[in-house]
Amino acid sequence: MRTILLLSLLLISTPFFSQSDDAKQIKAIYDQALTNGKAYDWLNHLSNQIGGRLSGSVQAQLAVDYTKAQLDSLGLDRVWLQPVMVPKWVRGTPEFAYIETKPGHTTNVPICALGGSISTPDGGIKAGIVEVKGIEDLEKLGRSKIEGKIVFYNRPMEPTQISTFASYSGCVDQRYSGAAEAGKYGAAGVIVRSMNLRLDDYPHTGAMSYGDTPVSDRIPAAAISTKGAELLSTTLTLNPDIKLYFKQNCKQFEDVESYNVIGEITGTTYPNEVMVVGGHLDSWDLGDGSHDDGAGCVQSMDVLRLLKETGYKPKRTLRVVLFMNEENGLRGGNKYAEIAQKKNEKHVFALESDSGGFTPRGFSFDCSEENLKQVQSWKGLFEPYLIHMFVKGYSGADIGPLKSEDLVLAGLRPDSQRYFDHHHAENDTFEHVNKRELELGAATMASLVYLIDKYGTITSAKIKG
Incomplete structure (x- = not known):
């Protein structure tokens, strides 16, 4: 009887111990982002030193060079450029x-x-x-x-x-x-x-x-x-x-070569399972593209840094992808998916931030009901950070070409009420990005990546089994 009681207590308490560990890790991520975040400084350079990054422009190439250099400085296992031909339209x-x-x-x-x-x-x-x-x-x-x-x-x-x-x-x-x-x-x-x-x-x-x-x-x-x-x-x-x-x-020219910028941390347990986090590096030319989508790029870069700084070693290969040409062609997203398919890479999760650097509210997921239920079971871990939205819906344009039966696609969902005040306009500029909101978004993304990596996703094979 005593043995049964002890086993019962152990079974009851295990999830609480696990959740406590998760809560500690997530708090460490948020603390690091809010006290030592790098996203705002990176965005400052992209916006104020480079400016609007229309595909095929000199500024787009400067952004490629800058972000690759920053990823190199993070001590990732691998950083590289993936060539892609993009349209060149000049205003x-x-x-x-x-x-x-x-x-x-x-x-x-x-x-x-x-x-x-x-x-x-x-x-x-x-x-x-x-x-x-x-x-x-x-x-x-x-x-x-x-x-x-x-x-x-x-x-x-x-x-x-x-x-x-x-x-x-x-x-x-x-x-x-x-x-x-x-x-x-x-x-x-x-x-x-x-x-x-x-x-x-x-x-x-x-x-x-x-x-x-x-x-x-x-x-x-x-x-x-x-x-x-x-x-x-x-x-x-x-x-x-x-x-x-x-x-x-305006004038349309011949296509020119550009690049997706990619960096990764190799997984310790399942290196052949790839998790992607990213945004699009190109922007329109009227403003400097701070919200669309400089914010998503620097948040995605900081996800990898936040996990490294908090001492977490991903089980799966974690890859940041800064996609080129989302705005007028989606060439970067399509090229990335094409190469991934040719290499027979197994992608299990992809998260995109392309809705501005405003206060994060949660995520929308393009996935099975079983995977959605798993994610929703983590809501309690996010409630202290006022993250409440875990719904089925759209993920992101750049990661859309990766879609498959078992892949979980997700999109960060910030508060959207001010987004279209700036979207594709001259006032999409750095001064309209709030540092704290941007950093909260990076921490929210890193926390979801951590949980997905730790617990994995539910495949159709598991469901059928």
Whole structure:
């Protein structure tokens, strides 16, 4: 009886001892991040000494060189560059636009070319305007009302969505495909309301695509600030005969070589099982890319440093990947997955930070229900740090190509309410990143990586067995 009682007590107490050890390790990670974090200093250099890192640019190459040097300094087992061909699009001289209510009466409005757009003719474009709320409105209007006009896509981000990423998803199609679709009806160009919930004077760029439209039939596309969009819409309502003028000087060049930057700590027990943590090193060129996605890169770099500094030795190979060309091609993510498949590497977990350096709230997971339940069982360990979100959902664009049946994909989910104030705009700058919030995000990522590494993931083979 006494033996049974002792065994029972042992079985009951073991999880508590284990959880206590986990709590101590996680506290050590947070303490290290908040007192000796390196992410903010790394981001300071990326943002203020290098700046915007558009794929194929000199700044993108400087960022590759800088981050590789920093990873080299951490004493990792291996650091290398993975070549990848990327598109090279150049914005050129600043864009210019105005609303003309009658000859000689004009009001300037802030615009920027969308990434991948062609330029306007040298003299710019001036034409009448057709306002629509989405691509579906084009067919209703027909060619007779669109031909020769500038199509103005003015569907705002839905304000009632608490998740601003859901709001973004609901209207980004007009930016991405708007020019290709309007061109089919003979439009002269398109102007797209910026993907931004705030009313301000910053136009937000972003990727667009012409699909299979022949080069000769492509039309220029630009984003207008939210305040500019409101002014244009109101003015058009008062006077349907107004014209819009805009000029941009962007150009697409041949692809150039760039690199994913990779560093790893070899696993002590399962070196052939790979865990990835990363963000994308490229950014748009209007700001310095601090939130999108300098923050995710430096947080991912610091994950490896935090684990080393707290004395944790990963069982599995832990790899940081700074992906190139997420913004206008996803070439880095696709190349990494391609090489991993060729080498028959076994990836068991991948975590991406690409939602800004704001206060972390938790994670979303693209995984099986069994793996989700395992992760949710750790919620209590994160509650002291106000991390509460462990849900099924989107992980990240760069790690998406790795997706397989047994792989657990995760995305860091910071508070999203301010993210789209800065996303792809001139004000995505270092001054808008809070040091403590950035460091909390790095610690939160490192803590999840630690738990996944310690306990492993649940494979379909285990489930079937």
